Amino acid sequence: MSEAIPVVLLIVPFLAALACFVIRSSACRSFIVIATAAGLAVSSLLLQGPLAPDAGLRWAGIIDPVITGGDFLLLAIMFFLGCRYRNFLIIMLTASQLGLFAWLEFFVFAEDQGHALFAVDILSLVLVRVVCLVGGLICLHAIPYMQAHEQHQNLARSRQPQFFAVLLLFLGAMNGLVLTNNLAHFYFFFELTTLCSFLLIAHDRTEEAVGNALTALWMNGLGGLLLLLAIWGLYSQSAQLDMGGLVAATAGNPAALLPLALLVLAACTKSAQLPWQKWLLGAMVAPTPTSALLHSSTMVKAGVYLALRFAPAFAHTLLAQGLMLAGGFTFFAAAALAIGQRNAKKVLAYSTISNLGLIFACAGIGTPGAVAAGILLILFHAVSKGLLFLCVGTAEQQVHSRDIEVMRGLCAQMPFTGMIAVLGMLTIIVPPFGMLLGKWLVFEAGADHVVFYLMLVLGSSFTLLYWVRLAGTLLASGQTTGFKPEIKPFLTRFPLAALGCGAVMLGLAAPILYGRLLVPLTSLFPVGRAFSAGQAGMLTTAVGSFPLIVVFAVAALIGLLALSGVSKAMVGRKGTAYMSGANTRLPDHFVGPLNRPVRAVVENAYLVPLFGEERWTLWVNLAATGLLFLMLGGALWK
Amino acid sequence: MGLIDKLISTARRRSPWLLHFDCGSCNGCDIETLACLTPVYDVERFGVVNVGNPKHADILLVTGTVNLRNREVLTVLFEQMPEPKVVVAIGACGLSGGIFREAPNVVGGVDKVIPVDVYVPGCPARPEAIIDGVVLALEKFREKSKGKGEGK
Amino acid sequence: MMQTAALALAVPCAAILLGGLLSGIDRRLTARLQSRQGPPLSQPFLDVIKLMAKERMVTNPWQAFSPVASLGAAAFALVFFALQGDLLVILFVHMVGGVFLVLGAMASPSPYSQTASQRELWQMLSCETLLFLIAGALYLTTGSFRLSELSALPEPLLYRLPLLFAAFFFALTVKMRKSPFDLAGCHHAHQELVRGVFTEYVGPYLGLLEIAHWLDIVLYLAICSLFWATSTPAMILLPLAAFLAVIMLDNVAARLTWRWMLGWGWGAAFVLSALNLSWLKG
Numbered sequence A: 001m002s003e004a005i006p007v008v009l010l011i012v013p014f015l016a017a018l019a020c021f022v023i024r025s026s027a028c029r030s031f032i033v034i035a036t037a038a039g040l041a042v043s044s045l046l047l048q049g050p051l052a053p054d055a056g057l058r059w060a061g062i063i064d065p066v067i068t069g070g071d072f073l074l075l076a077i078m079f080f081l082g083c084r085y086r087n088f089l090i091i092m093l094t095a096s097q098l099g100l101f102a103w104l105e106f107f108v109f110a111e112d113q114g115h116a117l118f119a120v121d122i123l124s125l126v127l128v129r130v131v132c133l134v135g136g137l138i139c140l141h142a143i144p145y146m147q148a149h150e151q152h153q154n155l156a157r158s159r160q161p162q163f164f165a166v167l168l169l170f171l172g173a174m175n176g177l178v179l180t181n182n183l184a185h186f187y188f189f190f191e192l193t194t195l196c197s198f199l200l201i202a203h204d205r206t207e208e209a210v211g212n213a214l215t216a217l218w219m220n221g222l223g224g225l226l227l228l229l230a231i232w233g234l235y236s237q238s239a240q241l242d243m244g245g246l247v248a249a250t251a252g253n254p255a256a257l258l259p260l261a262l263l264v265l266a267a268c269t270k271s272a273q274l275p276w277q278k279w280l281l282g283a284m285v286a287p288t289p290t291s292a293l294l295h296s297s298t299m300v301k302a303g304v305y306l307a308l309r310f311a312p313a314f315a316h317t318l319l320a321q322g323l324m325l326a327g328g329f330t331f332f333a334a335a336a337l338a339i340g341q342r343n344a345k346k347v348l349a350y351s352t353i354s355n356l357g358l359i360f361a362c363a364g365i366g367t368p369g370a371v372a373a374g375i376l377l378i379l380f381h382a383v384s385k386g387l388l389f390l391c392v393g394t395a396e397q398q399v400h401s402r403d404i405e406v407m408r409g410l411c412a413q414m415p416f417t418g419m420i421a422v423l424g425m426l427t428i429i430v431p432p433f434g435m436l437l438g439k440w441l442v443f444e445a446g447a448d449h450v451v452f453y454l455m456l457v458l459g460s461s462f463t464l465l466y467w468v469r470l471a472g473t474l475l476a477s478g479q480t481t482g483f484k485p486e487i488k489p490f491l492t493r494f495p496l497a498a499l500g501c502g503a504v505m506l507g508l509a510a511p512i513l514y515g516r517l518l519v520p521l522t523s524l525f526p527v528g529r530a531f532s533a534g535q536a537g538m539l540t541t542a543v544g545s546f547p548l549i550v551v552f553a554v555a556a557l558i559g560l561l562a563l564s565g566v567s568k569a570m571v572g573r574k575g576t577a578y579m580s581g582a583n584t585r586l587p588d589h590f591v592g593p594l595n596r597p598v599r600a601v602v603e604n605a606y607l608v609p610l611f612g613e614e615r616w617t618l619w620v621n622l623a624a625t626g627l628l629f630l631m632l633g634g635a636l637w638k
Numbered sequence B: 001m002g003l004i005d006k007l008i009s010t011a012r013r014r015s016p017w018l019l020h021f022d023c024g025s026c027n028g029c030d031i032e033t034l035a036c037l038t039p040v041y042d043v044e045r046f047g048v049v050n051v052g053n054p055k056h057a058d059i060l061l062v063t064g065t066v067n068l069r070n071r072e073v074l075t076v077l078f079e080q081m082p083e084p085k086v087v088v089a090i091g092a093c094g095l096s097g098g099i100f101r102e103a104p105n106v107v108g109g110v111d112k113v114i115p116v117d118v119y120v121p122g123c124p125a126r127p128e129a130i131i132d133g134v135v136l137a138l139e140k141f142r143e144k145s146k147g148k149g150e151g152k
Numbered sequence C: 001m002m003q004t005a006a007l008a009l010a011v012p013c014a015a016i017l018l019g020g021l022l023s024g025i026d027r028r029l030t031a032r033l034q035s036r037q038g039p040p041l042s043q044p045f046l047d048v049i050k051l052m053a054k055e056r057m058v059t060n061p062w063q064a065f066s067p068v069a070s071l072g073a074a075a076f077a078l079v080f081f082a083l084q085g086d087l088l089v090i091l092f093v094h095m096v097g098g099v100f101l102v103l104g105a106m107a108s109p110s111p112y113s114q115t116a117s118q119r120e121l122w123q124m125l126s127c128e129t130l131l132f133l134i135a136g137a138l139y140l141t142t143g144s145f146r147l148s149e150l151s152a153l154p155e156p157l158l159y160r161l162p163l164l165f166a167a168f169f170f171a172l173t174v175k176m177r178k179s180p181f182d183l184a185g186c187h188h189a190h191q192e193l194v195r196g197v198f199t200e201y202v203g204p205y206l207g208l209l210e211i212a213h214w215l216d217i218v219l220y221l222a223i224c225s226l227f228w229a230t231s232t233p234a235m236i237l238l239p240l241a242a243f244l245a246v247i248m249l250d251n252v253a254a255r256l257t258w259r260w261m262l263g264w265g266w267g268a269a270f271v272l273s274a275l276n277l278s279w280l281k282g
């Protein structure tokens, strides 16, 4: 039974995608998407690890050839895309991948016997649930969103069938990627997500969209090539493709460090780490469900998954140190670049890059506690960030802009979306919510390394700054009465509400999850600090403790008190903002020349000279490249 | 309850925060008002603070005449002050329009626009008189807070 | 358990008394330095009691939410400190107070409070980073983030963290809203931005924020006492000296621009702290 679930999680999205593509009726399509999302959610919750050591072997005879064939098909499609858009880089990258893959497949890989097709441990369980639950909610949100999106476009023929087909395919690819135990299969799913992301980014077919999609394709193509080289190297070290086996076999083997470094580099491209951030920033041109999916539950999470999965293999090597510094640098630099942004979606994008950097750093620190923190960060980040992307997308459809200054006072215009967005931001920066717990765990795990700790402190302060600023901007309005929650379809409201509840409540599960993560992780890491499991409701590391339940209870109490204060304030006289007495009837206007009302606007200080991306991207990229070379050098150092 | 009310009333009397608004004064009264805050008179001894923000103020000191232009501002500032609050009009101008009262754009004294509790005469009013006016205003506080003050 | 509950009640109360008293000392001392007599020591309490009894008036509902959250966070952080908890947790909880202060200030469209909020964000950034570096130094010297480990140290932390102490003094000045770094809301009644981030908070809300400010200062002084945690008199004298020094500085310095604060003040403090941390490691 439990063995069938991974297959369900794999096959159902593919079939549903096919159905979406073929059936053109929009009602049927909505039904298929809802049913698939529900089905995936239920099966992901039913899934339990660990599976039998021969899980899925029965189907190996079918799955193996299908995936190999699929690999060739994928590479051929990408090659064709490269030719069609005359992109020399893509042609080169895919051609070399095709050659290398064919050679590996036919001459190098021996017939693999007896290794499980699927492996489910707590890491893949967390990931599967993130993909299916968060990803599923994003798909639901996409149904009304895409209808509104196409209304502006006056298309002769709806392009929604393709869109939803790719969306569901993406979920299937991610499920495969985190469930598979075979590195060659992993490569297939890795490439499949690359292709899906290309199709999703290019969806609107504008020049900009296609251009950015091509950037994504070549950068991830490079990642694919690096991954393939890494697979080759790893295979030549231990002659197996079993991922669990590879981790165990390569740990402590200095010769395996180079392929591991290539593997980490491939993961970095996938997760848009500096200096490869460009493709993820460019992905913003796509409709919101795409960016929500790419940023929260899929795609970029594939990279960090890979790094965390192989973290035990390179723990406590120079490679790991390099990865820690590179990740820390990305965390800090991307947060700094986010400060200089007045495009709300770009702020979200830089924040994603920055948080992924933190997760890579966790893989680099390489203690059980750090890796557990990384896994928790994946989970909390997916929920909070998915929520924020959906909110910003919903807002964008209303105000027709991504400019933060245009969204000023959004909470008065769209109280429901606005307040959930502010809540989502608070869950990222304020205890006792998940993201902050994760960050706290990283602080505790990384304080031994002074340079990393400095980057961590700066990065998290910058993060606090841009989130508070964005939340405050959404709140800024002088409206005191007559808030009317905007009318939105159920399928827009439900994902927002569900993710909002998730973002608030999930933090409570952190101690249990952390405890459960530590046990298997400790057995994986040869060296590591001793840790205490801690009491219930208490998050304990070797060097500190977070009384989570108490903080949660007090936070709830303070929140209730504050809310009762609000309800008291709402009955009294309402004030107007201080404008040196020159107020008008409009809440944010003062009396200007000729008695005309003038809007008083103070824009946020974005400090573009200090944090602007135009000025810094080049230097930041150079520094990041330098750190990655340092990491490679660390791998080669014997 | 009696104790708390007493405490609040004491606190109100001993912590009067001022907002000084120059309506259309010749600056004579303004200079005298600000002189109260200098070391010579040092009204901070009695907890008086010149806050320059209606939202924090308890006492509104108005100097000068009200004209057609600044009457709106005066009203807004008065409205932005939270209860309980008192208004002190200072100088001949603040009382009645003073030497400017015949001017075409002048409305007259402060009490044409907002209710005034204490009148401090003089041209300019002397600092001692202004301080005396503030002390009188504090007595008004006590009367007012018995009547309509928000209380706890 | 009972003891913890009693402590949780007693600590904020004691801290409010102490914070208010310090504020009174501050006002009186400043007046003396300006050859005035100054208000009585009880003045801050009278001010707050008066504010609490004033009318509630908001321009945005968040202004009613924020002060409660801010005060709650400040009190909670202090209780954690008294319980000798994890310094990182204390700092994270303490940070919440600043977050809500800014959110409430930004919620009003008043240009004064908006401008001041931007400055307050930079001030928060300056203070938080330095405090987290102190936490890092605590870890590097004692091997733990828990304050309870500190008493086992043979010699005062100050000997090993002199540069970090200088940086902390900068943070204290910023936090106490004193010149030259009182950009976002001066502790005196007046400034070029009316009253900075506090401009839009009326009556009881301002009163709550004032109490939260006292608690914050007490927490900072408590952190200051960590630098000499080996002897009780020093634990009192060191923060007191720092407090008096800030007041002196306030009376001789003019307000600087935020560029100066961020570039020279915070920049220098950060570099000093980083240097100090790298010694510890070596």
Ligand code: SF4
Residues within 6 Å of the ligand: B024, B025, B026, B027, B028, B029, B030, B063, B064, B090, B091, B092, B093, B094, B098, B099, B122, B123, B124, B125
């Ligand atoms: S009362 Fe006299 S001193 Fe005062 S404002 Fe009028 S004219 Fe000037």
